[in-house]
Amino acid sequence: xxYFVGNLGHFLVIGAFVLSLVxxxxxxxxxxxxxxxxxxxxxxxxxxxxxHGIAIIGVVSTLFYIINSHYFEYYYAYQHSSKLLPIYYQIxxxxxxxxxxxxxxxxxxxxxxxxxxxxxxxxxxxxxxVFSLVQAFLTSMILGIVLFDIKLGSSxxxxxxxxxxxxxxxxxPDFVPEDGTGLNPLLQNYWMVIHPPTLFLGFATTMVPxxxxxxxxxxxKLREWVRPxxxxxxxxxxxxxxxxxxxAYWAYETLNFGGYWNWDPVENAIYVPWLILVGxxxxxxxxxxxxxxxxxxxxxxxxxxxxVLYATFLTRSxxxxxxxxxxxxxxxxxxxxxxxxxxxVLLSIILLARAWKKMPSxxxxxxxxxxxxxxxxxxxxxxxxxxxxxxxTSIPVYNAIVELFGGISNLAPPADQVGFYTKxxxxxxxxxxxxxxxxxxxxxxxxxxxxxxxxxLMPVVVSLILSSTVIMVSKMTDPAYMVLLTASVYSIVxxxxxxxxxxxxxxxxxGGSIAHIGVAMMLIGILFSSGxxxxxxxxxxxxxxxxxxxxxxxxxxLLLFIHEPRDMGDYTLTxxxxxxxxxxxxxxxxxxxxxxxxxxxxxxxxxxxxxxGTMYVKAGDTxxxxxxxxxxxxxxxxxxxxxxxxxxxRVQINETMDMIVYSPDINRTIGQDLYTHxxxxxxxxxxxxxxxxxxKTVQVGEQFFVNDYVAxxxxxxxxxxxxxxxxxxxxxxxxxxxxxxxxxxxxIAEPIYLIKDKMVGRIPDQxxxxxxxxxxxxxxxxxxxxxxxxxxxxxxYIILEAVEKPLINILWVGTLLLVVGLTxxxxxxxxxxxxxxxxxxE
Amino acid sequence: xxxxxxxxxxxxxxxxxxxxxxxxxxSTYVSFDVAKELADEGNENLIHVVGTLxxxxxxxxxxxxxxxxxxxxxxxxxxxxxxxxxxxxxxxMPADFMRSEQVVVIGSYKKDYFVADKILMKCPSKYQxxxxxxxxxx
Numbered sequence: 001x002x003y004f005v006g007n008l009g010h011f012l013v014i015g016a017f018v019l020s021l022v023x024x025x026x027x028x029x030x031x032x033x034x035x036x037x038x039x040x041x042x043x044x045x046x047x048x049x050x051x052h053g054i055a056i057i058g059v060v061s062t063l064f065y066i067i068n069s070h071y072f073e074y075y076y077a078y079q080h081s082s083k084l085l086p087i088y089y090q091i092x093x094x095x096x097x098x099x100x101x102x103x104x105x106x107x108x109x110x111x112x113x114x115x116x117x118x119x120x121x122x123x124x125x126x127x128x129x130v131f132s133l134v135q136a137f138l139t140s141m142i143l144g145i146v147l148f149d150i151k152l153g154s155s156x157x158x159x160x161x162x163x164x165x166x167x168x169x170x171x172x173p174d175f176v177p178e179d180g181t182g183l184n185p186l187l188q189n190y191w192m193v194i195h196p197p198t199l200f201l202g203f204a205t206t207m208v209p210x211x212x213x214x215x216x217x218x219x220x221k222l223r224e225w226v227r228p229x230x231x232x233x234x235x236x237x238x239x240x241x242x243x244x245x246x247x248a249y250w251a252y253e254t255l256n257f258g259g260y261w262n263w264d265p266v267e268n269a270i271y272v273p274w275l276i277l278v279g280x281x282x283x284x285x286x287x288x289x290x291x292x293x294x295x296x297x298x299x300x301x302x303x304x305x306x307x308v309l310y311a312t313f314l315t316r317s318x319x320x321x322x323x324x325x326x327x328x329x330x331x332x333x334x335x336x337x338x339x340x341x342x343x344x345v346l347l348s349i350i351l352l353a354r355a356w357k358k359m360p361s362x363x364x365x366x367x368x369x370x371x372x373x374x375x376x377x378x379x380x381x382x383x384x385x386x387x388x389x390x391x392x393t394s395i396p397v398y399n400a401i402v403e404l405f406g407g408i409s410n411l412a413p414p415a416d417q418v419g420f421y422t423k424x425x426x427x428x429x430x431x432x433x434x435x436x437x438x439x440x441x442x443x444x445x446x447x448x449x450x451x452x453x454x455x456x457l458m459p460v461v462v463s464l465i466l467s468s469t470v471i472m473v474s475k476m477t478d479p480a481y482m483v484l485l486t487a488s489v490y491s492i493v494x495x496x497x498x499x500x501x502x503x504x505x506x507x508x509x510x511g512g513s514i515a516h517i518g519v520a521m522m523l524i525g526i527l528f529s530s531g532x533x534x535x536x537x538x539x540x541x542x543x544x545x546x547x548x549x550x551x552x553x554x555x556x557x558l559l560l561f562i563h564e565p566r567d568m569g570d571y572t573l574t575x576x577x578x579x580x581x582x583x584x585x586x587x588x589x590x591x592x593x594x595x596x597x598x599x600x601x602x603x604x605x606x607x608x609x610x611x612x613g614t615m616y617v618k619a620g621d622t623x624x625x626x627x628x629x630x631x632x633x634x635x636x637x638x639x640x641x642x643x644x645x646x647x648x649x650r651v652q653i654n655e656t657m658d659m660i661v662y663s664p665d666i667n668r669t670i671g672q673d674l675y676t677h678x679x680x681x682x683x684x685x686x687x688x689x690x691x692x693x694x695x696k697t698v699q700v701g702e703q704f705f706v707n708d709y710v711a712x713x714x715x716x717x718x719x720x721x722x723x724x725x726x727x728x729x730x731x732x733x734x735x736x737x738x739x740x741x742x743x744x745x746x747x748i749a750e751p752i753y754l755i756k757d758k759m760v761g762r763i764p765d766q767x768x769x770x771x772x773x774x775x776x777x778x779x780x781x782x783x784x785x786x787x788x789x790x791x792x793x794x795x796x797y798i799i800l801e802a803v804e805k806p807l808i809n810i811l812w813v814g815t816l817l818l819v820v821g822l823t824x825x826x827x828x829x830x831x832x833x834x835x836x837x838x839x840x841x842e
Numbered sequence: 843x844x845x846x847x848x849x850x851x852x853x854x855x856x857x858x859x860x861x862x863x864x865x866x867x868x869s870t871y872v873s874f875d876v877a878k879e880l881a882d883e884g885n886e887n888l889i890h891v892v893g894t895l896x897x898x899x900x901x902x903x904x905x906x907x908x909x910x911x912x913x914x915x916x917x918x919x920x921x922x923x924x925x926x927x928x929x930x931x932x933x934x935m936p937a938d939f940m941r942s943e944q945v946v947v948i949g950s951y952k953k954d955y956f957v958a959d960k961i962l963m964k965c966p967s968k969y970q971x972x973x974x975x976x977x978x979x980x
Contacts, residue, residue: 368845380849384856392864412869415888415948415959420867424860557913557934660938680912680934799912799934 001174002071006157009062010144013155016055016106017139023048023132031125031219042124046117049132053110056139060107063156064094073176075163076100076156082182082656084601092192093183095200098316098333099142099156104197106138108204116208121837123228126215127208134207137340141333154333185629185654185661191250195243199270202240203308206277208232210305213298217351222359226284226297228837231830233281233301238822240274245815252675254663259530260811263417265320268393269311275386277304279379286375288832289443293372295359296379302348307386309344313337319396369447374439381435385428389421426484429523433487436516437494443512444498459497463490474532481531484523491520508828515821518814525811529673536569536674537802557679560635562769562796563743570641575798576634576744577769579648582623585609585616588632588648592747592769594623598723601625606748629654633678633798637667649678649800672806681798690773690791697778699785707772707792711749712739716786722754731756736776736786740767751776751788764789771795869948874927874956881951888959892946893921903940916955919945931958939963 026045033041063076067090072078080093080100095101113131117124144155160177161169168175183192209229216225247267252260261267280300283293314320317334367373395411402409414420441447441455467486476482499513537558558568560575567573579588582603594603602624609617617623632648647665654661664677682688696704698713705711715737722733733754740747752763753776764775775789871890872880880889895903896918905918905928915935920926929947942963949958 373845377849380853384853384860387857388860391860392868395864395868410871412871412890414864414867415869415890424863559911559913680936797912 001073001176002066002069005062005066005071006074006159009059009066009157010155012055012058012062013139013142013144013157016052016059017136017143019048019052019055020132020136020139023052024129024136027125027129027132031129038125045125045128049113049117049128052132052135053114056103056106056110059142060094060103063100063103064090066157067094070180072178072180073160075158075160078160078177078180079163080180080183082180085183088190088193089183089188092187092196095196096183096187096192097156099154101196101200102138102141103156104200105204106135106142108197108201109135109138109207112204112208116211119837120228123212123215123225126219127211130211130214131207134211137343141336151333152336181656182654185652185659186255188627188652189250189254189663191246191254195246195250198239198246199243202236202243202274203312205232205236205239206273206305206308209236209280209301213301214348214351217298217355220355220358222298222355223287223291223294226287226294228833229301230281230284230288231826231833233277233284233304234822234826234829236304237274237277237281238819238826240270240277241822242815242819244270244274249812253666259533261530263389263421265393265396265413266315268389268421269314272386272390272393273304273307273311275382275389276300276307279382279386280304282375282379282382286372290372291360293376295356296376298352298359300379300383302352306341306345306348307390309341310390313341314393314397319400369442369449369452371439371442374435374442378432378435378439381428381431385425385432388424388428392420426480430484430487433484433491433520433523436519437487437491440495440498440513440516444502456494459490459494463493466493474528478531481527484527488520488523488527491523492517495520508824508831511821511823511825511828513821514824515818518817518819518821521810521814521817523814525807525809525814528807529805529811533803533805534569535801535803536571537800538569557799557801559797559799562771564795568802570639571802572638573802574636575796576636576646577796579632579634581626581630581632582617583626584621584623585611587611588634589623590745590769591631592767597622601628606750627652633681633800635676635798635800637674647674647676649676651678651681668809670809672804673808674802674804676800676802679799679801682796688793690793693775693789693791695777695787696790697780697783697785697787704788706738706740706774706790707770709743709770709772710741712741713737713786713788714739719752722752725754725756727754727756730758734776734779736774736788738774738788740770740772742767742770749774753779768796873923874921874925875923877956878951886950888948888950890946890948891919891921891956892944893919894944895940895942896920896926906935906940908935919947919956927956928954929956929958931961933961936961936963 023045026041026048030038030041030045066074067077067081068087070077070081070083076097076099080096081090085093093100095104109131113128113135116127116131120127139153141153142155143153144158145152161173161175209232212225212229212232216222244267247270248260251262277300280297280303283296283300286293287297313334317337319334392413395413399409399411437459438456441452445451445455447455463486467482467489470476470485470489471482476485495513495516499510499517502510502513535556538556558566558573560566560573562575562577565572565574578591580591580594580603581587582589582594589609593606593609595606596603602622605617605619605621605623607619608615609623629652630650631653632650635647635649636644637647638644645667647667649665650663652661652663653659660683662678664675666676667674698704700713700716703710703712713736717735717737719733719735720727725733727733731754733752733756735750735752738749738751740749747767747770749765749767749772751765751774754761754763762775762777764773766773771793773791773793775791776786777789778787780787869888869890871892874891874893877889877891880887896905898904903917906915907917908915913934914930914932916928916930917939918926919929929949931947939961944963946962947956947958948960948962949956951957
């Protein structure tokens with residue numbers, strides 16, 4: 001038992017919590033105290049915050065040390081990690097649990113705090129007060145202490161025996177499990193290494209503009225806060241956006257969700273803050289340009305952070321329960337989470353209300369030809385988009401509220417989530433595309449009806465020509481899709497026009513138009529890849545398996561027996577069998593060629609493993625798996641035009657968690673992705689029954705038939721050793737070697753015949769790919785031949801779904817452009833802040 | 843009337859539309875009996891039913907019937923009111939289906955069967971480890 005490290009960690013958590021409270025107080029004093037006392041408080045407050053930061057880093061290191069040293073007496077290590085996990089998955093299991101992900105958030109906040117301290121002269125006091133207060137709240141989530149019967153936070157340092165009441169701990173309190181249960185196989189890929197840190201950095205960065213906004217309200221700098229907040233809001237948009245898209249790409253590429261976005265509550269919960277954040281960026285830009293929209297900028301900046309807190313509440317309180325496939329487990333902290341959310345809502349409302357009267361508000365009529373008008377409408381659209389998503393996503397919350405007051409509510413989320421959200425979001429997207437194209441003209445120049453006509457004529461004509469061409473070529477028939485396409489093309493053309501004129505003057509100003517082109521491209525990518533995704537494995541066999549079954553059902557899946565080609569759309573598919581990846585051989589190895597050894601992660605080659613003429617492993621040699629849980633289904637595609645490719649969708653079988661996880665494989669071309677995922681295959685635990693045994697008597701070197709395949713009886717040899725069987729001096733074991741010639745390659749079967757303690761034993765060998773089993777039944781020395789028992793069964797199969805997703809690359813290219821545009825904008829706005837700061841004004 | 847007021851009214855209008863449509867499209871958690879009543883009344887909305895797979899005395903799942911081409915299957919589900927019903931699903935059986943502790947089916951009655959459009963499964967130990975495995979420890 002290693003008590004010290006856990007106690008140290010817990011001590012550091014408590015220390016970090018206390019220090020964050022002290023830092024809040026100190027920074028508060030620094031802000032409100034008279035000029036004379038400020039330096040003293042500043043040094044003190046900084047010192048405390050840095051100490052808090054060191055404590056947080058200490059907590060992170062301690063927890064990682066526990067995971068890395070495999071101290072399974074700790075619940076966190078036991079629950080999320082295991083011995084065989086490579087280092088990068090140890091890092092990911094760090095944030096698999098709630099506590100670790102809170103720590104990740106805390107860690108980013110510390111880093112951001114240090115940056116804010118060192119880049120500000122004037123704003124340090126008030127912003128860091130807010131920072132420290134948020135840190136106090138977040139740290140208390142992992143505090144793990146009980147005060148007056150109230151559980152405050154959940155510590156990552158609790159011992160297994162305190163977390164789980166298993167009988168073993170009554171017998172032996174010092175029991176330490178040999179191994180942990182490991183990282184959830186769903187999460188074992190590199191996205192789990194990079195996606196959560198990005199997303200949590202996105203969460204953390206929304207706090208920076210929030211802190212500036214609250215500071216402005218607090219100390220009465222109602223206008224000045226926007227300048228330093230804007231680059232941060234842009235940075236947050238970038239990081240959070242990239243985080244969300246990484247999640248989408250992860251879901252698409254690795255998880256078996258069938259697509260990149262499913263309108264799952266957890267996805268929605270983070271999509272909404274991003275929309276509001278984008279809205280806040282726009283009103284802040286308007287404010288910087290024309291000193292209007294201050295109230296909107298404040299409200300949206302604050303709402304962004306509050307909606308992040310609400311998202312945290314939704315995903316971590318367990319309230320989503322049935323309605324989401326990937327929310328965190330309930331830690332019984334909903335009360336605490338709710339209190340934080342309400343505390344910050346209340347604090348914001350009070351500060352807003354106090355300053356409301358002092359805020360300028362324009363009484364004059366907004367002109368339709370002003371940039372403010374257009375950006376306002378755009379921002380309103382973004383907010384409505386978010387509103388439309390959050391209302392249904394919160395359905396479990398309404399149920400909980402009704403039940404709190406003793407009522408019964410059985411409201412469930414819409415049954416067809418994708419259809420439900422799409423029918424609204426698509427029209428909002430149309431509005432966004434049109435506004436982002438048109439708004440740019442108003443932003444860059446003063447408009448009157450005549451100028452507007454001149455400016456818009458070219459983009460409108462060009463985009464109408466372009467999109468009608470695309471509509472005709474792609475045989476688009478859905479009017480809604482035509483509208484979205486035209487609007488997006490218009491946005492691209494209009495922004496290109498703006499871009500070309502902006503680039504002539506100053507490339508630093510090009511961020512907006514580039515980002516808008518990116519967004520419009522993303523819309524086109526989504527339109528085609530989702531709206532025109534076609535299930536190529538759709539098949540109508542004409543078989544109706546049940547007379548009462550509704551006729552309109554579509555069969556989206558295809559059954560493929562091994563080595564039997566099937567036609568599917570323009571393709572002919574053949575399932576070639578299961579494959580493994582081993583360290584010693586490049587590419588894939590037939591599972592049939594390997595014989596698992598009792599040593600974890602090792603196998604013996606049944607025959608020489610030769611790839612393209614090079615022999616990598618000799619028969620009988622040991623090979624080691626990269627990950628023994630993974631198997632790959634080799635599926636060969638031949639397209640009608642002669643193009644050939646092979647895909648390897650994966651299955652991961654995790655015994656400890658009793659999970660079977662599938663992962664798709666994608667054939668990527670510039671024009672489209674062909675996405676293949678296996679829906680099911682014969683459960684390795686259920687044995688498919690063997691048919692009646694047929695006897696064949698043959699001599700060495702002779703050929704015979706096994707399940708219609710030619711089999712060559714190659715050799716017989718005596719063997720000295722058998723796994724798991726001790727051979728005595730009197731005992732005899734012989735092994736027959738039979739080569740089976742399948743349609744796509746040869747297989748080796750090695751049935752064993754042994755006499756042990758004067759009893760005959762037979763160990764059959766089977767070739768799953770050929771659905772054949774061979775048993776060495778009799779050895780007939782007089783006739784110099786051998787009798788084999790041959791049984792066959794149903795062949796191996798997979799059931800797969802294959803989907804074509806056209807033009808999905810436009811979505812990813814658009815994402816890249818969005819990132820580029822935002823980066824340029826961040827650079828420009830940060831420059832503006834630095835200039836003013838160095839003048840000593842702020 | 844100022845333009846901002848008109849805009850405000852439009853925004854409120856859209857917001858109301860969103861809420862009404864959410865209320866209209868929201869599904870409900872019901873029992874099989876209620877689902878059947880709804881279907882008999884001609885209501886074709888998809889609803890959620892929560893329940894478990896039917897098991898025999900030894901804990902084995904019973905009543906699973908796969909189609910000949912394995913692309914669809916049917917099973918017997920017991921809802922929270924202990925009513926049994928046959929559920930037909932036009933997708934191959936998910937690999938860990940038999941292990942699921944709880945099943946949520948989203949669909950509706952068609953004739954005498956409940957036809958599921960979507961199945962959500964809660965599997966034991968999927969996201970949470972409740973018991974310590976002692977067996978493998980030396």
